[in-house]
Amino acid sequence: MTSHPDLTSGPVLTRREGDILFVTLNRPDQLNAMDNALVETLRQLFLDLYWRRDVRVVVLTGAGRAFCAGLDLKSFNAGGSNGSTADGLDGQRRIADIVIAMRRCPQPIIALVNGPASGGGFAVVLASDVRLATPTAKMNAAFIRIGLSACDIGVSYFLPRMVGSSVAAEYMLTGRFFTPERAAQLGLVSAVLDPSDLEARGRALAEEMLHASPLGLRLTKDALNHSIDAGGLEAVIAMEDRNQVLTARDVHFAEGVRAFLEKRKPDYS
Known part of the structure; x- marks a missing residue:
């Protein structure tokens, strides 16, 4: 089996606890804004997760007082006037690959939205499977506020x-922030x-999964992704039927039944 050492320094930190991988965006002085290094590290991490069997759930958060302030405009040119x-x-597309890889990777992703999540940070929150927030976790499609489209x-x-x-049009056409209370009311986050x-x-939810x-x-x-x-x-039922037949014939099915009855x-080791 390929070794996957934890990332203990740099723009993204990882810590594996059993079957759970804790991932932390780690540019706290910049509110975890996305520079080239963060984008490439996060992108590669989620691409690699597709093949990993040692990780079954991912818990994702930001260091410091923000989740992610979006693109670091001072250090990352995403196609403005300075390049072709x-x-x-x-x-x-390198940035967009992150959310595609998040949806493609088979591990559920729990986002712990510990503060503001704007622009690309908002996109990462939305690409997660479950979102838990704090009272400071305001979120918006910030792109439209800097002369771009909110569709990104x-x-x-x-x-x-x-x-x-x-509601999506209201918030995207204005760049207005979702407050934690409004996000919870709409089901955008599961809890504040x-x-x-x-x-x-987040850990308790991961353990339950x-x-x-x-x-x-x-x-x-996988089925939730495709059912949308x-x-x-x-x-949808054809896909569900396939999944039930596959899991019923899997080596772990008998242990699942025994554990439930006991x-x-x-x-599942």
Whole structure:
């Protein structure tokens, strides 16, 4: 098995605790804004997760008082006046690859939104599977406030599906911030928590997900992804039928049943 040492320095930190990988954006003095190094590290991390079996759940947060302030405009040219159109498109796609890789990786991603999440940071929050927030976790599609379109890095895909087209249009056309209370009301975040409780709640949620079998957890995320855009009920049920047959024949199914009947945590080792 390929070794995956934790990242203990640099723009992204990782810490593996059993089957859970804790990922921290680590530019606190810049509110974890995305420079080239952060983009490339985060992009590669999520690309690699597709092949990893030693990680079953990811918990993602930001260091310091912010989740991610978006693109670091002082250090990253994403296609403005300083480069060719082709270079700009390459840079844009490297950032967009992060959210595509987040949705493609089979591990559920729990975002602990510990502070502001704007622009690209907002996109990363939306690309996560579950979002827990603190009272300082305001979020917005900041792109439109600096002369760009608000439709960037998957925001125009995720947000209408989560909050409806009217609310999405309201916030994207203005760049207005979602307050934590409004985000919770709309179901954009699952809970608003005291900062001191955020990591513990994220860890507890991750541990609860680990009661699922490895294959069952992966196929559930996969089916949820595809069901959003499925052609209809029958297409979704066909996918669900396939997943149930696959998991019922998996080596871990019997242990899942035993653990349920014995009222204990399953051991899938």
